[in-house]
Amino acid sequence: xxxxxxxxxxxxxxxxQDVVIVGGGPAGLSLLAALKxxxxxxxxxxxxxxxxKLQPVRDFGEDPPENFHNRIISLTPKSVQFMQxxxxxxxxxxxxxxxxxxxxxxYDSQDSDARIHFDASNVxxxxxxxxxxxxxxxxxxxxxxxxxxxxxLNEELPEEDQAVVIDEAKVVNIIAGxxxxxxxxxxxxxxxxxxxxxxxxxxQVLQTRLLVGADGQNSPVxxxxxxxxxGWSYDRFGVVGTLKLQFNxxxxxxxxxxxxxxxxxxLPLPEDNATFVWSSTPELAEILVxxxxxxxxxxxxxxxxxxxxxxxxxxxxxxxxxxxxxVLEEIEWRTSLIPEEDLxxxxxxxxxxxxxxxxxxxxxxxxxxxTYIAPRxxxxxxxxxxxxxxxxxxxxxxxxxxxxxxxxxxxxxxxxLDIGSTLVLEKYVATAWPNxxxxxxxxxxxxxxxxxxxxxVVALRGLGLKSLNYFDVVKDIMVKAISGR
Amino acid sequence: xATRSILRSARLQCTRHISSSSVRCHDIxxxxxxxxxxxxxxxxxxxxWWDVNGPQRILHKMNFLRMxxxxxxxxxxxxxxxxxxxxxxxxxIPPYSLDLLPKSIRTRIxxxxxxxxxxxxxxxxxxxxxxxxGGGILAESLARLKYxxxxxxxxxxxDVLEAAKLHQKLxxxxxxxxxxxxxxxxxxxxxxxxxxxxxxEMLEHVQYPAQVLSEVFDRxxxxxxxxxxxxxxDPISWFTTIFMGEHLxxxxxxxxxTLEKYIDQQEIRNWVEGSPYQDQFAVVxxxxxxxxxxxxxxFTSSADVGNYFMAIQRVK
Ligand SMILES: Cc1cc2nc3c(=O)[nH]c(=O)nc-3n(C[C@H](O)[C@H](O)[C@H](O)COP(=O)(O)OP(=O)(O)OC[C@H]3O[C@@H](n4cnc5c(N)ncnc54)[C@H](O)[C@@H]3O)c2cc1C
Ligand SMILES: C[S@@+](CC[C@H](N)C(=O)[O-])C[C@H]1O[C@@H](n2cnc3c(N)ncnc32)[C@H](O)[C@@H]1O
Numbered sequence: 001x002x003x004x005x006x007x008x009x010x011x012x013x014x015x016x017q018d019v020v021i022v023g024g025g026p027a028g029l030s031l032l033a034a035l036k037x038x039x040x041x042x043x044x045x046x047x048x049x050x051x052x053k054l055q056p057v058r059d060f061g062e063d064p065p066e067n068f069h070n071r072i073i074s075l076t077p078k079s080v081q082f083m084q085x086x087x088x089x090x091x092x093x094x095x096x097x098x099x100x101x102x103x104x105x106x107y108d109s110q111d112s113d114a115r116i117h118f119d120a121s122n123v124x125x126x127x128x129x130x131x132x133x134x135x136x137x138x139x140x141x142x143x144x145x146x147x148x149x150x151x152x153l154n155e156e157l158p159e160e161d162q163a164v165v166i167d168e169a170k171v172v173n174i175i176a177g178x179x180x181x182x183x184x185x186x187x188x189x190x191x192x193x194x195x196x197x198x199x200x201x202x203x204q205v206l207q208t209r210l211l212v213g214a215d216g217q218n219s220p221v222x223x224x225x226x227x228x229x230x231g232w233s234y235d236r237f238g239v240v241g242t243l244k245l246q247f248n249x250x251x252x253x254x255x256x257x258x259x260x261x262x263x264x265x266x267l268p269l270p271e272d273n274a275t276f277v278w279s280s281t282p283e284l285a286e287i288l289v290x291x292x293x294x295x296x297x298x299x300x301x302x303x304x305x306x307x308x309x310x311x312x313x314x315x316x317x318x319x320x321x322x323x324x325x326x327v328l329e330e331i332e333w334r335t336s337l338i339p340e341e342d343l344x345x346x347x348x349x350x351x352x353x354x355x356x357x358x359x360x361x362x363x364x365x366x367x368x369x370x371t372y373i374a375p376r377x378x379x380x381x382x383x384x385x386x387x388x389x390x391x392x393x394x395x396x397x398x399x400x401x402x403x404x405x406x407x408x409x410x411x412x413x414x415x416x417l418d419i420g421s422t423l424v425l426e427k428y429v430a431t432a433w434p435n436x437x438x439x440x441x442x443x444x445x446x447x448x449x450x451x452x453x454x455x456x457v458v459a460l461r462g463l464g465l466k467s468l469n470y471f472d473v474v475k476d477i478m479v480k481a482i483s484g485r
Numbered sequence: 486x487a488t489r490s491i492l493r494s495a496r497l498q499c500t501r502h503i504s505s506s507s508v509r510c511h512d513i514x515x516x517x518x519x520x521x522x523x524x525x526x527x528x529x530x531x532x533x534w535w536d537v538n539g540p541q542r543i544l545h546k547m548n549f550l551r552m553x554x555x556x557x558x559x560x561x562x563x564x565x566x567x568x569x570x571x572x573x574x575x576x577x578i579p580p581y582s583l584d585l586l587p588k589s590i591r592t593r594i595x596x597x598x599x600x601x602x603x604x605x606x607x608x609x610x611x612x613x614x615x616x617x618x619g620g621g622i623l624a625e626s627l628a629r630l631k632y633x634x635x636x637x638x639x640x641x642x643x644d645v646l647e648a649a650k651l652h653q654k655l656x657x658x659x660x661x662x663x664x665x666x667x668x669x670x671x672x673x674x675x676x677x678x679x680x681x682x683x684x685x686e687m688l689e690h691v692q693y694p695a696q697v698l699s700e701v702f703d704r705x706x707x708x709x710x711x712x713x714x715x716x717x718x719d720p721i722s723w724f725t726t727i728f729m730g731e732h733l734x735x736x737x738x739x740x741x742x743t744l745e746k747y748i749d750q751q752e753i754r755n756w757v758e759g760s761p762y763q764d765q766f767a768v769v770x771x772x773x774x775x776x777x778x779x780x781x782x783x784f785t786s787s788a789d790v791g792n793y794f795m796a797i798q799r800v801k
Pocket of ligand 1: 071072169
């Protein structure tokens with residue numbers, strides 16, 4: 001009995017699909033929603049496969065918890081527009097958990113008078129709406145809104161056109177169907193589908209016209225397609241977490257301070273909530289994740305205001321004992337030397353609390369795939385590129401990818417082409433790759449300018465931020481990069 | 486069970502072998518046919534027809550423009566508010582260019598119009614015939630369109646048709662909508678009418694283009710379309726397609742074109758207007774296109790120079 005069943009399972013014909021998306025992160029779910037939301041592509045048979053359980057994500061959408069999740073990203077106006085017009089998921093976000101900000105202040109640790117203040121609120125967009133720099137939003141929230149949008153679209157579609165989302169199933173194997181790209185009528189009369197065959201951990205087998213890798217940094221789809229991904233590790237870590245401020249800051253400002261160990265950003269969330277991203281050396285990151293949760297808020301306040309000489313002293317104390325409460329007095333005393341009005345105007349509202357268990361550390365990497373396409377394969381999101389989070393671009397670049405891939409597929413459908421063909425996909429890589437490459441170059445350059453303690457560069461940086469020339473260049477780079485304009 | 490399936494697959498292979506060798510008889514030579522030396526030229530190309538990075542890449546890329554053109558002609562000439570009695574249900578068609586409207590309103594109107602267009606097309610799907618279908622580049626694309634109900638591709642070369650049929654098997658979506666036949670246009674029954682007859686890159690290869698066109702016209706349903714492409718007989722055509730294309734860039738295989746067979750677009754217009762079809766058929770549009778190295782195909786402003794597309798509609 002048993003062997004027979006196994007026999008049947010392995011010889012069963014694979015289920016044929018037009019698009020199989022591997023990965024239910026923001027990129028994969030956006031692609032599924034956008035394909036089903038487009039009148040041109042909604043008839044395509046689409047299945048998304050995600051290794052993790054998606055129920056917690058759905059639960060978040062139905063009934064969001066009070067505290068903010070620690071993976072928070074800033075959405076550029078371009079991504080917001082994509083969600084409004086293409087994926088159609090914007091309306092499913094709980095607006096009270098999304099925080100727009102229109103001001104950005106960046107300053108240097110060597111000289112807090114070397115600062116850039118960018119105010120977008122007086123820039124009027126062509127639509128007449130007030131302009132924003134970006135919107136802060138939790139990654140899981142974005143995923144939840146997309147799942148809700150997909151469910152809503154499914155309700156309107158005939159059953160055979162509905163999107164299928166399979167979770168808790170890992171893609172364990174991908175093989176080429178009988179590959180024959182060049183058909184030689186004489187020597188190869190026997191043809192069968194050259195579509196990739198995807199086997200899931202639950203035993204299901206799918207064969208697909210187009211396989212999309214939205215499967216993150218270590219993309220199995222990228223490996224299958226033998227696409228090389230090149231880059232380096234920065235020998236830096238990012239530490240993130242969510243915070244409570246002493247009071248609600250009505251100014252809607254994103255703060256960034258350039259420390260010699262790497263930049264530290266405090267970004268606003270609704271009401272008295274905030275989030276931080278601290279890029280630092282491996283040694284410092286090690287201290288940062290260990291520091292007692294009661295001390296940590298004061299450490300952040302110190303890192304935004306005190307001199308680096310003071311900070312280094314404090315780091316040393318905390319390295320010796322991460323729960324050394326005398327550090328609090330040390331910080332208080334050093335802070336008291338700063339004039340009160342400076343504290344009020346030049347620096348963020350003090351942090352009062354670190355949300356318990358919200359700290360996380362991740363290595364900073366730069367990775368860019370040589371191409372995003374192969375016959376019957378396309379890569380989107382982190383599978384295609386992993387970027388330094390300095391300018392908060394990771395997720396936004398993925399949204400742009402999805403927008404451009406959907407454009408290319410729509411054109412392919414209108415022209416009656418096989419959407420797995422490189423003839424269709426070439427347009428995607430031609431539009432997406434160069435822009436990402438340029439943007440990643442900017443992020444990388446920002447990192448190199450701001451994350452070094454090599455003396456001449458530090459000196460230049462201090463000097464530079466003050467000089468008008470440099471001010472404009474940096475402001476331009478930052479604003480363009482961050483707001484995706 | 487195992488033996489039976491082995492037997493069956495052996496038999497399948499056997500019949501396939503027999504049938505393919507019996508089909509691979511001599512290519513049919515017909516009045517409307519391409520000359521013998523051109524025929525052998527296409528046979529040689531058949532095997533690489535579908536290598537999208539191979540010798541026919543330029544044809545694959547030109548197919549983008551053809552499909553855009555066909556979509557534009559067919560969709561652009563649908564009367565959106567025919568048969569709509571109630572004014573309330575009519576879609577808004579501004580009496581001036583849409584480009585003058587603000588973007589958000591423009592998008593809304595465009596969406597509304599295209600939804601209506603799709604609705605009309607889904608009610609009356611078009612039956613298509615591709616004459617000189619070659620390896621099926623255009624025929625496959627037509628068959629994937631939602632508004633096309635069926636496509637018949639005909640050609641006189643056995644080998645290209647074989648390549649076409651083999652390639653068709655690579656896409657299950659095509660199995661029901663697309664059919665190939667080794668036949669000349671004049672041998673299709675005249676009462677078999679089509680809503681769309683395409684004839685791409687073929688007229689310049691035949692000895693009697695007018696003959697082909699009349700045979701085509703005889704098979705078009707009222708309201709139906711003939712969409713064709715060919716090349717003007719001018720020095721620029723020679724320079725771009727023969728010299729640049731075949732010799733310099735090597736993007737089209739040498740021997741594909743011969744200048745004296747090129748047909749000016751005005752010659753086709755004159756022929757239609759002086760033919761017995763003049764009352765029934767109207768040349769609706771002609772548009773030039775050119776291959777720009779490193780860019781691809783692009784529409785041009787003149788239909789009198791180089792390659793061009795032409796759309797002719799049967800009005801009565
Ligand atoms: C800790 C952390 C903090 C970050 N902070 C920021 C930030 O502050 N700002 C910012 O812009 N970006 C940040 N990023 C980056 C941002 O989260 C990513 O750019 C974004 O999530 C990429 O989305 P994605 O959908 O491409 O990939 P992912 O979110 O990585 O999703 C890939 C999905 O594929 C699934 N998968 C992988 N393999 C398989 C398989 N074999 N079978 C089935 N499923 C599979 C995974 O389970 C995963 O759900 C951060 C990333 C991390 C890890
Ligand atoms: C340059 S190819 C173009 C093929 C196809 N229409 C395309 O553009 O992709 C010309 C084709 O016309 C075919 N052909 C030539 N004369 C023909 C005729 N009288 N009837 C049918 N096909 C013909 C040839 O066999 C060849 O396949």
